[in-house]
């Protein structure tokens with residue numbers, strides 16, 4: 125295993141629908157590659173695995189799942205990638221990840237199922253590789269709506285988005301999630317891109333200075 129100072133970073137993008145996660149994660153990957161870093165771009169759900177295909181079918185409304193069951197499938201979809209994430213980071217590759225366990229917690233808790241609290245939702249995530257930084261692309265549901273109508277997937281409704289945002293803000297204030305950095309995602313994409321790069325460069329400097337190892341959720 126490489127020394128911690130040579131390890132890759134684990135960078136996660138989170139936020140509401142249409143906050144710009146896919147746009148900004150792709151731009152960050154390009155910027156880091158331009159700086160000579162080895163980078164892998166991943167996203168959750170990973171719809172390519174057998175578990176991911178079950179999730180895809182559920183999101184498209186083609187199949188039903190009990191709330192706890194789909195929650196655990198989303199979590200299992202991260203666990204099946206956990207070892208390869210840790211391996212890549214240890215060997216010097218930076219992982220840029222579009223949605224992670226924070227989405228897992230808030231979208232499930234937003235269903236308001238009385239036996240599926242935010243705290244319950246977080247438990248299956250314990251032990252996953254912890255991001256060095258979670259870039260929370262913050263945008264109001266109203267501003268996000270200006271970026272185009274809802275798609276046809278489950279959860280793409282305005283009441284659900286409002287609850288999701290409140291839960292993201294609750295999660296952000298928890299001492300357990302001290303890797304959250306909030307970026308104003310309502311700004312032009314180029315401005316967001318610059319802020320994101322500055323935050324990631326600072327994170328890199330801090331990891332190198334402290335020779336910090338990758339932690340667990």
Ligand code: Z5A
Nearest residue numbers: 141142143144145146147168169198228231271279312313
């Ligand atoms: N889900 C879950 O329940 N549990 C879990 O554990 C996980 C996920 C991991 C699928 O997610 C669903 O799964 C999601 C959460 C749930 N449910 N919902 N709803 P997904 O990631 O596959 O969803 P997506 O459709 O790929 O992405 P998105 O979140 O909807 O959008 P985004 O990636 O944040 O935004 P974008 O595609 O980069 O940009 C959206 C549009 O805005 C596009 O036209 C851009 O050109 C434009 N844009 C982007 N940035 C800007 C700025 N700054 N200004 C103006 N316009 C902009």
Ligand code: MG
Nearest residue numbers: 145146147222
């Ligand atoms: Mg996206």
